[in-house]
């Protein structure tokens with residue numbers, strides 16, 4: 136294989152790794168923001184539960200005051216009952232007492248409802264606070280992991296940038312320019328392997344003559360369909376593990392004419 140082609144295969148791997156790292160770094164703020172939103176929602180749930188509990192207490196106090204006022208009236212009428220002179224007056228006051236006693240019972244019922252609701256709201260607040268505490272811990276850990284990942288990836292980008300410069304310095308300038316042009320035009324994949332006679336990137340068949348020339352490794356060829364720079368790996372006759380495929384990834388039988396290319400070049 137042409138030495139420049141081997142370098143381009145490595146360059147493809149380096150650039151892809153750097154691009155992936157940059158993309159992932161770019162996604163980090165959005166991912167952190169989503170975690171913050173979840174935390175905000177958990178905080179809002181606690182606030183809402185507190186608010187509901189406070190309203191319940193306020194309403195209950197109001198009802199208790201109302202109840203006391205009505206109760207006082209009942210007491211007052213009961214006092215008056217002692218002093219009435221006529222039967223008619225007696226019945227009138229008796230009627231008032233009944234009315235206001237009914238009112239007291241009604242308000243007492245409402246107070247009881249508020250007390251029961253208070254118990255439920257207290258449980259709901261405790262649940263919301265527990266959920267918030269869990270989220271603060273879990274989302275905090277997730278956030279720290281994302282931030283750590285972004286820092287690690289920044290190091291990867293630095294390393295890849297340095298490695299790219301080192302490789303680029305050894306590639307013939309016109310070849311490098313071709314690589315860069317195809318890389319930009321073809322979604323970050325400038326180099327494509329030929330497998331089973333097909334360009335792995337666009338799946339269009341490569342003419343046998345081109346494939347032969349590729350294997351002889353005398354010049355660069357671009358895919359006639361997608362323009363990517365092609366490379367092919369000679370299929371070796373059966374050796375140690377049957378040697379069926381050109382792209383054996385698990386075996387350590389890489390021949391000297393096989394590139395150290397990643398399988399990510401498709």
Ligand SMILES: [Zn+2]
Nearest residue numbers: 334337358361
């Ligand atoms: Zn192609």
